[in-house]
Amino acid sequence: MSDAGRLPASAGKTLQVSASSGNPSADTITQVLTSRGFTIADPADYLVQIVSSDLPAKTGAYLPESTPDASGRQAWLTAPSHSRTIQTRRVTITLTDIATGREAYRASGVERYRANQPGSSDALIEALVDRMTQQTAISTVPPEGGAT
Helix, strand or coil, rough: CEEEEEEECCCCCEEEEEEEECCCCHHHHHHHHHHHHCEECCCCCCCEEEEEEECCCCCCECCCCCCCCCCCCCEEEECCCCCCCCEEEEEEEEEEECCCEEEEEEEEEEHHHCCCCCCCCCCHHCCCCCCCCCCEECCCCCCCCCCC
16 A cells, blocks of 8 residues: 555645546545545535556556566566456545646555455555545644744
8 A cells, every 4th residue: 555645634625526436435535535624515626536446356467667576577566366256456546736736645555355255345445544544634724923
């Protein structure tokens, strides 16, 4: 799992959420952001993009330009599985300042889960949400009596 940047201070900030239809993580992530004080609106200060993909077990991700491992072979980003029930889920969340186009925050992660077990793919979404809620927001308001 990786993340970059900090969630902006939520005071008075509005969000517009963009997620593919049927995205199981969008509602959870939207609820976390609104519980932190953001408001969903259009137009908004920030665009939240939530991308989620589930890959079948036998599908992997390979980067041919990657640095070879100790044996001299190129590394898989996500190696395929021989199991028929294992799925790979990738989730990426970005917050982009609509006025400047600058990305303020990004978090992404990958997990493998058993497709035939209900609720087994929730761990990644929970981990990303936990990471978001632990972020210390950068205040955009100067402290009282001083400049930033």
